[in-house]
Amino acid sequence: MSSRNAEQQQFRFKYLLYLAAALPVLFFLFKNYYTDNTMAIKNVVLVGAGGNLGPSILHAFLKHSPYNVSVLSRQESTSTFPSEVKVLKADYTSIDSLTTALKGQDAVISLVGRPDAQQILVDASIAAGVQRFIPSEFGSNTADPAVVAKVPIFKGKVGVIEYLQTKEKEISWSGVITGPFFDWGLKVGFLGLNAGTKTATLIDGGKARFSGTNLHQIGLALIKVLEKAEETKNKYIYVSSFETTQNDLLAEVEKITGEKWTVTQVKSADLFKEGGEKLAKGDFSGIPALLQGNIFGEEELSDSTVQGLWNEKLGLEKESFEESIKAGLAGKLYGDH
Numbered sequence: 001m002s003s004r005n006a007e008q009q010q011f012r013f014k015y016l017l018y019l020a021a022a023l024p025v026l027f028f029l030f031k032n033y034y035t036d037n038t039m040a041i042k043n044v045v046l047v048g049a050g051g052n053l054g055p056s057i058l059h060a061f062l063k064h065s066p067y068n069v070s071v072l073s074r075q076e077s078t079s080t081f082p083s084e085v086k087v088l089k090a091d092y093t094s095i096d097s098l099t100t101a102l103k104g105q106d107a108v109i110s111l112v113g114r115p116d117a118q119q120i121l122v123d124a125s126i127a128a129g130v131q132r133f134i135p136s137e138f139g140s141n142t143a144d145p146a147v148v149a150k151v152p153i154f155k156g157k158v159g160v161i162e163y164l165q166t167k168e169k170e171i172s173w174s175g176v177i178t179g180p181f182f183d184w185g186l187k188v189g190f191l192g193l194n195a196g197t198k199t200a201t202l203i204d205g206g207k208a209r210f211s212g213t214n215l216h217q218i219g220l221a222l223i224k225v226l227e228k229a230e231e232t233k234n235k236y237i238y239v240s241s242f243e244t245t246q247n248d249l250l251a252e253v254e255k256i257t258g259e260k261w262t263v264t265q266v267k268s269a270d271l272f273k274e275g276g277e278k279l280a281k282g283d284f285s286g287i288p289a290l291l292q293g294n295i296f297g298e299e300e301l302s303d304s305t306v307q308g309l310w311n312e313k314l315g316l317e318k319e320s321f322e323e324s325i326k327a328g329l330a331g332k333l334y335g336d337h
């Protein structure tokens with residue numbers, strides 16, 4: 001073999017080595033390009049958008065997202081929506097009717113309460129080719145068995161997630177955990193503070209740290225979850241506006257109102273007992289007590305920093321604690337609505 005041939009062969013060998021080294025890089029680039037393309041979400045539909053949270057999510061999507069947003073409601077529903085929103089109607093008990101309505105949608109955000117209705121919605125979403133299903137969580141951390149043990153109605157929510165986990169080859173999901181609705185909770189007194197009577201009901205001394213989220217921020221979080229569809233796939237996503245305690249809230253409202261509020265102390269154990277007894281008799285008015293015992297009780301079951309917040313990863317902006325409280329006390333919500 002001439003030395004020239006040997007050189008040529010060496011050159012070819014080197015070339016092959018470079019190619020072999022480049023292959024994983026090329027594969028990686030291709031894979032990312034490919035996944036980004038398949039996960040591109042364009043059409044989003046909100047199902048059951050008439051309640052407390054729905055209007056805020058809808059507003060956030062219309063104002064702050066690039067998505068084509070529609071709402072799906074029951075045939076007989078009388079809910080009204082902003083004129084720019086396309087309203088789709090379906091029979092929630094019929095997979096066929098739901099599948100027809102969901103054709104062309106890439107993501108479904110469910111605000112539907114009933115677990116059985118959510119399961120039909122999952123089946124219809126799969127049949128319609130929807131990529132991402134966001135089940136009706138938005139509240140307590142139902143991924144924690146200690147939470148579910150205290151609030152048995154959460155078993156339904158857990159069941160929906162478990163069902164989605166069996167369908168991951170066909171559809172992906174994200175469970176968005178927000179803690180109590182912060183501004184709304186102040187507005188209606190759920191956080192234990194009553195602006196009308198300037199009274200505070202503190203649970204277990206008001207010391208438990210909890211995470212809470214303003215309704216507008218929940219809408220923004222959902223937009224980001226869909227924008228980062230690959231990272232947020234098949235996971236619980238924890239977001240919040242603030243971490244605080246009932247005592248800190250009381251100090252803030254007393255500062256804002258310039259008055260001392262009347263305080264009542266209660267124990268979470270009593271709330272669990274009362275709420276549990278009512279619920280056992282089929283009286284759903286026991287649920288708020290169970291939720292409050294959970295959120296503000298000494299076990300601190302609603303502190304989402306334990307699981308790790310996604311706020312930074314999602315690029316959510318910080319909100320004003322004081323302004324959020326002022327809005328809630330005035331019977332309003334924080335952020336543009």
Ligand SMILES: *[C@@H]1O[C@H](CO)[C@@H](O)[C@H](O)[C@H]1NC(C)=O
Nearest residue numbers: 042043068069070086104105
């Ligand atoms: C926007 O959504 C509506 C309702 O689902 C649909 O009819 C329409 O084709 C969508 N627009 C685009 C550009 O995909």
